[in-house]
Amino acid sequence: MRRNFLFCVLASFVGFWGLAPSAMALPSYARQTGLPCSGCHTTPPELNAAGRQFKLMGYIDRAKGPDITSEPSSRNAGLDILSALPLSVMLETSLTGTQAAQPTTQNWNFEFPQDISLFLAGAWAEHLGSFLQITYSAQDDHFGMDNTDIRYANKRQLDGKELVYGLTLNNNPTVEDLWNSTPAWGYPFIASDSAPTPTASPIIDGRLGQDVAGIGGYTMWNQHLYAVGTLYRSDHIGSSQPTNGIGASYNIRGVAPYWRVAWQQNGAKDNLEIGAYGIHMQSTPGAVTGPEDGYTDFGPDIQYDLTIHRKDVLSLRGSFVRENSSLVASVANGAASQVANHLNSGNANAEYHLGNHYSGAFGWFMTTGTTDTLFYSQSAITGSANGSPRSAGYSANVSYWPLQNVDLALQYTGYTRFNGAANNYDGAGRNASDNNTVYLLARFLF
Numbered sequence: 001m002r003r004n005f006l007f008c009v010l011a012s013f014v015g016f017w018g019l020a021p022s023a024m025a026l027p028s029y030a031r032q033t034g035l036p037c038s039g040c041h042t043t044p045p046e047l048n049a050a051g052r053q054f055k056l057m058g059y060i061d062r063a064k065g066p067d068i069t070s071e072p073s074s075r076n077a078g079l080d081i082l083s084a085l086p087l088s089v090m091l092e093t094s095l096t097g098t099q100a101a102q103p104t105t106q107n108w109n110f111e112f113p114q115d116i117s118l119f120l121a122g123a124w125a126e127h128l129g130s131f132l133q134i135t136y137s138a139q140d141d142h143f144g145m146d147n148t149d150i151r152y153a154n155k156r157q158l159d160g161k162e163l164v165y166g167l168t169l170n171n172n173p174t175v176e177d178l179w180n181s182t183p184a185w186g187y188p189f190i191a192s193d194s195a196p197t198p199t200a201s202p203i204i205d206g207r208l209g210q211d212v213a214g215i216g217g218y219t220m221w222n223q224h225l226y227a228v229g230t231l232y233r234s235d236h237i238g239s240s241q242p243t244n245g246i247g248a249s250y251n252i253r254g255v256a257p258y259w260r261v262a263w264q265q266n267g268a269k270d271n272l273e274i275g276a277y278g279i280h281m282q283s284t285p286g287a288v289t290g291p292e293d294g295y296t297d298f299g300p301d302i303q304y305d306l307t308i309h310r311k312d313v314l315s316l317r318g319s320f321v322r323e324n325s326s327l328v329a330s331v332a333n334g335a336a337s338q339v340a341n342h343l344n345s346g347n348a349n350a351e352y353h354l355g356n357h358y359s360g361a362f363g364w365f366m367t368t369g370t371t372d373t374l375f376y377s378q379s380a381i382t383g384s385a386n387g388s389p390r391s392a393g394y395s396a397n398v399s400y401w402p403l404q405n406v407d408l409a410l411q412y413t414g415y416t417r418f419n420g421a422a423n424n425y426d427g428a429g430r431n432a433s434d435n436n437t438v439y440l441l442a443r444f445l446f
Contacts, residue, residue: 028086029054032122034063037404038356042313044407044445045185046351048305049271052178056164056220058153059122059129078126086122091115094441096192100434102381109194111138114441117146128152139193145210145237147175147184161222168216168230172209173258176218176228179273181301181317182260184209187349187363188395190409195437196381199419200367200389202323202345204258204279204297208250211236214258226275228260245288253292256281262301269307276300284329291329297321311355318348327375336375343369343389351397359399366392376419378427385427388420393432407443412436 030037033054037044040051047055054061062082072078094114101107113136120132133146153166168176175184183205191197201207216230234252236243245251262275278298284290299321306314323343330336349363373387393415400408418432419425425432 028088028119028122029059032062032082032086041356042305042315042353043356043359043399043401045189046180046315047178047185048313049266055131055151055178056153056166056218057155058127058151058166059131060125060127060153062123080126082123086120088119088121089446090117090119091444092441094192094439096194096440097438098195098434099436100430102196103428111194113138114193118143127154137193145171147172147209149175158221162220163222164220166218168214168218168228170214170216170230171212171235172206173204173212173214173230173232173256173279174260174277175209176216176230177260177277178226179262179275179301179303179317180315181273181275181303181319182277183319186319187317187347187351187361188397188411188413190397190411190439190441190443192437192439195413195439196418196435198367198389198391198415199376199382199384200343200369200391202297202321202343203250203281203295204277204321204323205345208232208256208281211248211250212252212256216258223266224263226260226262226264228258230258231255232258232279232281243288245284246286249285250281250283251285251288253282253284253288271303271305273303274300275302285333285335291332293329294326295323296325297323313353315351315353316349317351318346320344320346323369330375334374337372338370341370341372341375343367356404357401359397359401361395361397361399363395363397364392365394371420380426380428381430382419383426384419384421385425386420390417390420391415391432392417405445407441407445409439409441409443411439411441413439 040054042048068081068083070079092114093112095110097108116136118134120130123129130150132148134143135146136143149168149170151166151168155162155164170176172184174182180186212232213235214230214232216228218228220226233255236248256279258279260277262273264273280296282292282294284292301319304316308314325341327336327339327341331339345367347363347365349361351359351361353359367389369389371388376384376387376389378385395413397411414436415432418435422432
């Protein structure tokens with residue numbers, strides 16, 4: 001039965017290949033610039049040097065076309081906008097199977113769709129542009145805000161060198177980054193929404209995503225030195241405003257500053273980035289007054305892209321985050337047994353692109369930290385029997401792009417440790433390898 005089911009699903013994915021239109025169906029950035037997707041990406045969402053420059057300058061570069069313009073004067077404001085709204089759509093459908101079924105549930109879930117995203121992505125005005133994403137989740141059965149980055153950008157000469165400067169308004173720390181080595185746009189680029197994943201991760205690794213609002217400034221000097229500073233506040237979308245923090249895991253007290261520095265070196269066939277990033281947050285779980293938990297995340301990252309043969313590209317990426325936490329509020333609430341905690345989280349991955357038709361990637365990841373049986377409590381599947389956050393594993397991905405806006409991918413994720421142990425990690429008999437996941441994805445952008 002399982003073999004027959006898998007054969008039918010694989011046949012359906014092959015059918016998607018045959019149904020892909022013969023003409024290029026390009027998203028809004030491609031329509032705006034007049035360039036194919038490969039002009040800015042090795043494969044989406046991975047940016048090449050031109051794509052990083054496009055984002056740096058606020059998503060506003062465009063081909064000559066019938067824009068709507070009006071010259072400014074002393075009494076009248078000018079106008080420079082696209083003649084059509086910069087809209088795009090993404091649809092993802094997927095199949096997920098784990099080595100052992102999650103108790104009382106069926107295995108090999110086929111989601112059609114897994115999600116649908118609407119994008120307002122492109123130039124709004126002469127120096128203003130956006131990446132604004134709204135996503136429908138099939139599991140939640142509603143639309144919600146997804147990653148969003150609205151930018152103002154400009155440039156000038158400083159001592160004979162180019163200085164780019166701008167502002168960013170966004171809802172996820174690291175979404176403003178230009179490289180694919182930090183969490184928001186990092187590997188793995190696809191993920192199941194039904195397979196178990198380790199419980200422990202640093203605050204900066206997506207825990208604040210779409211639940212905060214931040215405004216910051218950034219600069220790039222001489223195409224080498226990049227720096228960002230953004231201040232975040234809690235923005236609990238879907239709850240009444242002003243917020244009282246009830247039911248929210250994190251309520252930022254004051255502001256949470258995020259910082260990012262990077263040095264890049266562009267060559268004729270390669271690009272190297274070495275940087276560091278971090279965030280500090282004071283938060284009260286479930287309230288906006290009272291004792292506070294403190295989190296400080298920081299660490300280095302690196303990315304190296306090399307064009308090897310014709311248009312083949314080898315990408316090497318790595319990141320490490322150290323999180324120091326002071327869980328005063330959690331101890332007072334009985335949710336942690338000790339104030340001083342820490343996490344170490346690291347990942348490294350390598351990817352080879354055969355042109356922009358095929359890519360293969362392999363990555364390794366690990367998390368270690370302080371044992372705390374209250375903070376990492378025991379529960380079936382998602383809990384830890386010994387209170388340890390230790391997890392480790394690897395992932396392998398193969399992607400085929402029959403068109404630049406159609407992605408067919410197969411990904412395998414394996415765990416050697418999960419929530420503290422290799423065997424019976426949850427105290428209910430589940431092993432780390434039971435969560436090994438096969439994930440097939442078909443993604444269409446138009």
